[in-house]
Amino acid sequence: MAKTKGPKRPKAETPKGFRDYFGTEVTARKAMLDKIAGVYHRYGFDALETSAVETVEALGKFLPDVDRPNEGVFAWEEDADWLALRYDLTAPLARVAAQYRNDLPTPYRRYAMGPVWRNEKPGPGRFRQFYQCDADTVGAASVAADAEICAMLSDALEAVGIERGDYVIRVNNRKVLNGLIEKIGGTFAAQTVSDAEMAKVWDKKREEDILRTADKFDKVGVEGVRELLTTGRKDASGAMIEGVGLSDAHATHVINFLTAKADDNTQTLSNLSKVVGESTIGIEGVAELEQISALLEAQGYGPDRIIIDPSVVRGLGYYTGPVFEAELTFEIHDEKGRPRQFGSVAGGGRYDDLVKRFTGQSVPATGVSIGVDRLLAALQAKGRLDTTAQGPVVVTVMDRDRMADYMSMVNELRAAGIRAEMYLGNPKNFGNQLKYADKRESPIAIIQGGDEAAKGVVQIKDLILGAKIAQQATVEEWKSQPAQVEVPVENMVQAVREILDRHK
Missing domain, CATH: 3.30.930.10 (Bira Bifunctional Protein; Domain 2)
Structure with missing residues (x-):
């Protein structure tokens, strides 16, 4: 069947x-x-x-x-x-x-x-x-709100353990890039004979293509960006990537923008002013960056933490003003052991x-x-x-008829602010209880059989010390059981706390 x-x-x-x-x-x-x-x-x-x-x-x-x-x-x-x-x-x-x-x-x-x-x-x-x-x-x-966000981000990174010198917050402004695009678009207009011709060479898509290409600066470098902005370039596989179609002179404007960062914010801002020329929106963007830099400097957030960096282009298609990115500067190794920078962990801006x-x-x-x-x-x-x-202190169960006593011990430990639990599995095999405590990463096991109960004591087993002794101890040291002590029940909490403090 x-x-x-x-x-x-x-x-x-x-x-x-x-x-x-x-x-x-x-x-x-x-x-x-x-x-x-x-x-x-x-x-x-x-x-x-x-x-x-x-x-x-x-x-x-x-x-x-x-x-x-x-x-x-x-x-x-x-x-x-x-x-x-x-x-x-x-x-x-x-x-x-x-x-x-x-x-x-x-x-x-x-x-x-x-x-x-x-x-x-x-x-x-x-x-x-x-x-x-x-x-x-x-x-x-007010750009004071943008400056405050940058300062707060710096404080947050340091609060979680990223030390000063291991990160930098880079600040840019969408308006500056708008000024650059306006300048390039203006020269395009000067080269055309009619509005119809202008529409062929300059449109919203071309602006987006310039933004997208500028965003690849940190991956392909100056020459890579130049190729992508003009006639195109081959990728790693040999396939041809179509270029945006700018002239070399127009591409140079974008590269001058991306490489405007200098050793100090003052010089960077001066370089940006030259890049945007007479563009009203561009000048406004540079002025906002100047205000942010001054506000941060006044609070002690200098270039060791926050810098003006025009190469921050991510998100500029979405943001309308200042934009910032927190980058970790320390080196790590990838799965193949090759060194690399960790990169960005936060970003934001004005929208x-x-x-x-x-x-x-x-x-x-x-x-x-x-x-x-x-x-x-x-x-x-x-x-x-x-x-x-570190798991909880485990109170072992030696006698099923005394469950209320064991639960009282657990409650006393918890009332003292110590994480604790009673073993709730099958208590028949005591070895399994200690294996459970090890699997829980428990620092201490509390043991009280009938003999200990009659004497009013508990055995406190330091599982962390016991593990170390098991790895290194001589037979004599093992027999002496220094990892296990007997204390009166009324001293249990104090003894447990002392052991926990030792292992902090």
Whole structure:
């Protein structure tokens, strides 16, 4: 007789592009976020927690593909409306600022921390769910708000353990690049015979192509950018990448902008002034950078922490004014042992058009987002992340009839602020209880059998010391059991605390 098949069992596996986080990882992330939140709170920012789900309409320009709202984000249709898991923490802020504009103070200063989701192809180190840590000021047009964000970012990095000298915050301004493009566009116009001809050689797409190419400066260098701006270049595989079509003279303007950084901010700003020429928007951008530099210098945030750097181009298609990026400057080694720079861990800038989508009125805003996972990886690479787990003190069970006594011991330890638990497995095999304690990374095991109970004492086993002795001890030292002491029950908490303090 054929066997009947039971129901198909589900696979116990994490969905592609997602991962699980266990004790030490969760604890390390929380500790880091608490330190960053402490800095944000000290600066006067309030916490905000928004729903993980937003309407696709609210996400708006954040969608990778507006025509297919379930592409790029995790979205579903409900009652003729599309809903989606939040793509970042900025779009929800814009919605909150518009929805509660009559109730919130102006400016509104908030920070937010939490997971975001992106329906994108996963890869090594690239997940579909990850944490972001944002701080933004909505309703302040002054560049003092931008300068404050830069100072706060500097303090946050140092608070979590990135030492001064191991990072730099680089500041640029979209308006300066607008001035550059205006200057190039003007020379294009001078070369054309009609508006129709001008439309052929200069349009919004060409501006975007210039931005996209400038963003590759740190990867391909000066000559690579020049080739991509003009006639094109071959990539590593030998395939030809089409160029933007600028003349060499126009490309030189862009390169002069990207290489305007000097040894000090004053000279950098002077170089930028030459690059933008008489462009009104460009001059305005340089003036804003001058103000930011002066405000930061006055607070002691000099070029050892924050610099003006025109090569920061990422996000300039989105930001409307100052833009900043925190880069770690120390060297790490990749999986093949090759040295490389760690790179960016945070970025932000001014985005004055975001809330306007909801209200029709322009609302100034500026903020920063810290890449939590990258920052954790950086701290681990520098050996500044405590990944050692210390489990609870384990009270072993020697007599099933005395469970209430063991639970009383656990309660006494917890009341004293000591992490503790009673062994809840099968107590028949005492060796298994100690194996459990080892697997839990427990520092101490409490033992009380019938003889100890009659004498009013407990045995306290220092599991950390015991492990060290097991590796190095002589037979005589092992027999002497220095890792296990007997103390009166009333002295249990004090003895446990002394051992824990020794291992800090």
